[in-house]
Amino acid sequence: MNSSHKLLNQLTVGFDSKKIKVRVTRMWDAINTNTGDVFALEMVLLDENDNHMVAIVPKNLVQRFRPQLLEGDVYILEKFRVTPRKQSWNVVHNEHNIYFTYTTLVKKLDGRMSSIKFHKFEFIYFNDLSSQCQVFTFLSDVVGRLSKVGAIYEVSKSNGTVKKRDIAITNKSGESINVTLWGTTSNQFDDETILVSDQPLVLVISSVTVKQFRGSYYLSSTTATRVYMNLNISKVADYLNCIDSTASQTIEVLHPQKTQEAIQQLMFKNRKLLSEIYKIMAGVETEELVYTSKVTILKVDFNSQLYYKACPKCQRKVTLEGSNFVCNAWNQNVEYPKLRYMLKVLASDATGSAWFVIFDQEAERIIEHKLSFVLEEFNKEGFSNEIVSSILNKITWKPFVFQIKLNNYNLELVIDLQ
Structure with a gap:
């Protein structure tokens, strides 16, 4: 030294x-x-x-x-x-x-x-978590094999909506604990890696709180939480070495309970024909309304931009001012804007047709490809690229039940319910 x-x-x-x-x-x-x-x-x-x-x-x-x-x-x-x-x-x-x-x-x-290590954590064993329950002096670091993973969904809070993801990790003894990842922490998962991985996935999750619900302990993320997958440290190596590679390491895919229970009801809640929605639009100024409608996608607008640059916090569009991207909602510079789908499609039912804008996760779900892959192909030849054209045209002439947000004379797809 x-x-x-x-x-x-x-x-x-x-x-x-x-x-x-x-x-x-x-x-x-x-x-x-x-x-x-x-x-x-x-x-x-x-x-x-x-x-x-x-x-x-x-x-x-x-x-x-x-x-x-x-x-x-x-x-x-x-x-x-x-x-x-x-x-x-x-x-x-x-x-x-x-x-x-x-x-x-x-x-x-x-x-x-440098001889300085890249990581250091203060891991706590599962059986010691009870001593940290509702104790916020120090946050906890945990490690375990990913055993359950849920989709990202939004929940309502007093100050608006927040993203949430539920997962579970399992220790060497086979004990599991649930972990709730909030806000931007829910995006620290690489879903593609989970789907294609042929080996166990060991997670290091830093800076969580320990809470209790109905007699069971669970972990909750904080703004300081980081999620690492198969990190190159000795603790993770020990886990991987003791896992039986011949045994099934299937990761259970969870679905948000609220969506699972309400999906059938949502498909018929406020069901309207497009002609009825147009009549409603004629009387709407700034009021925001939500309906469901069964429509068929006729075509994709290839003249519209496929994506936009968004603020990672609020997902709203950022503007370029000089050499900086600025989020007007937060009145802050955004160093690394996030690219989000913004797919414009023409859809119809028996009573009429309308243009819809489909954003991010719902667009990805319908297209069945991540934006990064589509953009990589798009940059080669644009919409004339056969791969891009086939991906986008694949969704045409297919029926969907859409939950639609009616806002300032725009139709925005909130969620594909079918």
């Missing part, structure tokens, strides 16, 4: 001008779940002696330091403040936190040859 560098366990409360050499092993936006506001950028730092500590970039400095920091890279940091850890929601067991200030200096190093 360079004597000019301090180790994390040598830091004391106060302003420190000494340098530390650390790897950023995890990084996340600390979000107020009630308002959706980002109030800090937080990360886990790890040094060459395997000490780790949370570092916090306060809200007023996030835009300044975010471009300088990347998860997995090694940095020299100096001129920061060391404070006592928070009273609750701590990600690692350390009595101190690092706070970035206006004077903090960040210098990136070549981390490929």
Whole structure:
């Protein structure tokens, strides 16, 4: 170790001008779940002696330091403040936190040859979870084989809707525990990997809370939660080595209970013909209404854009202002916009026809291909590409029961119910 560098366990409360050499092993936006506001950028730092500590970039400095920091890279940091850890929601067991200030200096190093590990977790055994139930001083890290996985769906909360996914992991003894992944954490799964994998999938899930429902414990994600699949660490290797590769490792696919129970009712709830919907539209100004309608897709609009760039938080379209993408809903710059399907189709029933806009997950479900694959083919030759044309034309002349959102004279498909 360079004597000019301090180790994390040598830091004391106060302003420190000494340098530390650390790897950023995890990084996340600390979000107020009630308002959706980002109030800090937080990360886990790890040094060459395997000490780790949370570092916090306060809200007023996030835009300044975010471009300088990347998860997995090694940095020299100096001129920061060391404070006592928070009273609750701590990600690692350390009595101190690092706070970035206006004077903090960040210098990136070549981390490929560094002796600092890429990951460190504080795993808790399943039989010790009860001691952490409703205790929020420190969050928990867990590891287990993925045994159940559900689809992403939306649930209503007091401040709007939020995405949710239910999964289950199993330990070496065959004990399982359910895990609820909320918000953007639900998107950290690679569904394609799950479907095509020919080996067991071991998950590392960081920074969860332990809760209890009807006598059973379950885990719930936080804004700091990260989900890793078959991560290259010894703990995961131990799991993979003890799993019988000849035994069935089938992952049970769960369906949201609410959708499963209500699907037949939804198919006939507010069922309208297109001619009836047009009459309703004539009297609608800003009111938003939802109906179901059985229609046949006649054609895909090949003149419309197949996708749009969206804010990962609210899924709304971002605009390019200068060299930055901006989410007007959040009034924030978006460093990495998400590409979302925006498929425009002409559909009809016996009484008329209408253009529908189908977004993201529903478009993917109908097309049966991820947007990344379609765009890769599209970029070769555009809509003249035989693969793209065949994929999109495959959905024509097929009947669907659509749940339709009527909003400001637009028809937006909410969910394909058939």
